[in-house]
Every structure is written in structure tokens, then in C-alpha cells.
Amino acid sequence: MDSFKEIVNYISNPTILFTTVVLVFPFIFPPSDWFEKWHRRLGLHHLWGTKFIVIAMLGMVAFFMYGLGDYNFQKIVLKPDNVPISGLIFLVAFFTWLAMNQAYKNDERLNAGEKPNEYFEAPNDKVLVWPDLVYVELISLIIASAFLLVWSIGLPAPIEEPANPTESPNPAKAPWYFLGLQEMLVYFDPWMAGVVIPSLILVGLMAIPYIDRNPENSGFFSYNRRRLAISVFMFGWLVLWLMLIIVGTFLRGPNWNIFGPFEYWDIHKLEALTNINVSEIIYIKWLNKGLPDSIIIREIWGISILLGYFLILPPLLAKTFLKDMYARLGSVRYSVFIVLILIAITLPIKMYLRWMFNLKYIIAIPEYFFNF
Amino acid sequence: MLEGKKTATKPPVRKAPAALGETVKDNEVSRRSFFSWLSLGWIGFVASTGGFFTMMLRFFFPNVLFEPVQTFRAGYPDDYIIGEVDTKWKDKYGVWIIRNREGIYALSTVCTHLGCTPNWLASARKFKCPCHGSGFKSTGINFEGPAPRPLERYRIVLADDGEIIVDKTQKYQQEKGQWSDPEAFLRV
Structure with a gap:
């Protein structure tokens, strides 16, 4: 069984885990016809059938039960801070499945010319607030309060030593819901990943109803007619947010090194993570001379890369791959959408640049707190 | 809202508007x-x-503001071993004192990425931050993880009696070329 643990440790390294997820993702949530074709051909639509969720849930429970026999796994999974994340894995898997299951059923009904399931729950598009909705809310509220009460008594908050500004716990983890951001901070300047990108995430979420004004399918679950929108959103939500929370919770150990779920948290684990900026790669590695004194000349390469990414790529895409989208959205909505998407994609891009080329910053101007 | 409920039960009675200045x-x-x-x-x-x-x-x-002391006496140069990072002032003052062949310097214990306190890993000879994995050499130079600039150095001078004085109110940043300042590095 040790070899099984080693395999799990090996594949849970983010380089492998993240790459696999990114490659498999568009086949599970197909954004276009081509992926849809392969989605069906590979039988991945069975993922949203009843049989699969039973097997998946049993498999996940079995994995956790097996893992709890391991000291290192048990220590990390049963830590009171981390219990919500163990729960999150099951809850998100189940509710994603539930939504997709209903969406696929509705897709079939719609294709057959029938009305969606939700139509029969509220035929005139209205439900009564009192008593129906208020009742449900009251009951949920009571159950949730009771649950939280039992939880807080059963798993008390781990009180640590008094706060001390000169002593950071090792590893020092943010609250679980911020671990995605903390993971992002590994690859970005604190100003970018701590302030600019989180604000843009909020702005971007607020912008969704203005960018995507397609009134189709409002009020019921459906995948097929909005597959691009759903696929893009799911990638941001499941991969760039929740997966990073899971990585931050379970896989980050002392000195913020990566540890497999069955690996001992060795404070002395050594990992060579030396990294350099684009300017250093160009001037020192390639041209074999020192960095120029002028900041502009030093960073001109990084600045051009970034300008190209944000100014040349969008019109290029509008002329080629995203032609239809550009025509549908118009220039303003298209620009807002594409810039937000490109910023979101900088995260995986920077992760890969770090993993593959030990690249720290594309633009590095520490003199003026601007690093990207 | 209230109006709406009333209208549901009985239709509103329209009144002629009051003339200007006339009391209703x-x-x-x-x-x-x-x-x-x-x-x-x-x-x-x-x-x-x-x-x-x-x-x-x-x-x-x-x-009343309880600010910790910003300037302290850190013993004599001979108290520090060449090539070693001294962590004894970390808890009290947030300073590492390092002696190399040429002299002594005082490093701030605040990570330049997001302000956590790194740990000195003696076996790997580096400062490693537990928050996002930034790594610094014993000189304070950042070489791994996301930290965008080196650790800051504090003013370090000798008192008249030969004792080291570390002054945290004055800091020197490498990226601004301030490490070459004579008070950023104590030649011994």
C-alpha cells in the first residue's frame, strides 16, 4: 500500500495535478462543438448520471477512510481548521453534479421540444414568499445554527500561543477561504495578488450580468445553450479558486513547500526554488552582462511582453478565434470581457512560467513597488 | 409599500391638491x-x-503609545561569530545580526513580500518565509519565492565604548543602492 501512497503523493504535486485538471477540464465542461463531440465520444457525459455520483462519493469516502489510517494524512485532514475543506470537497462535488445532472436532463427535454423541469415547479414563474420560501428559510436557518453549534463545541478552534509580530507560525496559513489568494500570492507581487486581482475578481463578478446579457435559459438549469459561459465560469470557480484552496490547505507545509497528502511535514525539506526575473534572464543569462542602470531599459522587455499580451492579443483574438463573440458583444463589452479573462489567465500562465523557467516577475520594478 | 396594501383593499380617494401656502x-x-x-x-x-x-x-x-524601543545596544563585535547569523535579537527587536569576514550588518526580520517573519534555516543557510515561501540568503538578497526585493538593513554603528548600536529608525534598501552607505554595514 505504500506504493499507492507514493503515487498519490507524486500526482498531488501541483505541476502534475494542475496540468491534468487543466487538460481534462474542457472535456468535462465542453466549451465548444469539438470538445462536446469528444465529451460524448469519451463517455464523459456519464459523469452527470446517477450511477457515477454514487460511485464517486463512495470512492471518495473510501479514500478518506483509507487515508485516515495514515498518520500524516490524518493530522492534516482532521485539523479543525481543515475540516471545512474536507467537507467542501464532498459538497462541491455533489452540488456540481446535481446542477449538471439537472442541466443535462433539461437539455434533453429542450431538445425534444419540451419545457424544462423547473417549469412545472412554478408554471407561472412565481412562487409564494409566504409560506413556501419563508418556511424553507426558517427551517434551513434552524438546522444550520444547530449544526454550527454542535460543530463549534465538537471541534474547538485551535488556540495557539499569544500573537507575536516577530514569530510567524510555520506554515502560516490564511483562513481557509483565503487560501486560494495565498496560493496566488506565491506567484505574484503582494500588491497585485493581494489588492488588484481580488478587486478585479469582485468587479468581474459584478460585470457578468452586463457582459453576458443572453436572456436564454434564465430560471432553469441547462448546459448546452450556454456552454461557453458555464465552462469559463466553472474553470475560474473550480480550478482557479477551489482547487487552489485545496492545494493551500492540504498540500502546503512548513516553509510553504509542497507536501503530498501522505508525506511527513519535514521542516528541513529542501527544494531548490531559485527564481529570476525576465530582465535577469535577458541581460545576465543571454547577453552575459550586468543589468542596465536605467529602469526603462532594464524592464523594456517585460513591459513589451505585457503590453503585447493586453493590447495586441485582444484585437488579434477578435479577428480570429473569438470573431463570433466580438460580433455578438460589440467592442466595449468584448474589451471588458477579454481583459478580465486575460488577467484571470495570467495566474496559470505565471504558475507554469515559475515551474518551467523559474521565472519570478515579467516586470520587476521593486524601486516603485511594481512587479508583475 | 404601505400604499400598495391599502389600494388592494379599497381604492384611494383622490383629493384636490392644496393651493400654495394653504394649510392642509x-x-x-x-x-x-x-x-x-x-x-x-x-x-x-x-x-x-x-x-x-x-x-x-x-x-x-x-x-499613550507603547512603541518598542527603536534603538538598542547589541553587545560587542566579538560576541558575533564570523559567518554566523545571530537570531538572539529576533524576538525582542526583530533584527538579525550577521557577521561576515568584512564586518557586521543588521537585517530586518520583516519579509519584503507580505510582512511575515521568516525563519533562519541554519542547515540550508537561508531565511525562509513560512507564508509564501520566499527565500533570502544570509546577506538578505531574495533568491526564491515571490519576495520582490531584498530584506532591509538597519543602521549599525559603534558606540564610543565599542559596543554595537542598532538603530531601527534608519533603514537601507538594496534596490535603492543604499547598502553601500557606511552606516548600513559596520566594518570590523
């Missing part, structure tokens, strides 16, 4: 007195919120 008898609030009450209400509201925010603002300027 049946509900006793004239247009003029309505505005006086409204302004009174607003003044009261602004005064109370203003007072509240003044109190909040006052809270930011405490009567």
Missing part, C-alpha cells in the same frame, strides 16, 4: 413645517453620525 387641515403638517422638520431631522442625523465618526477618529490617536 386634516393632517396638520404643512409643506413649510414639513421642510423645517426635515431639516431638523437631517441636522440631527448629521450631528450624531459626525459625532460618532469624530469619536472613531479620536480612537486612532491614543493617549
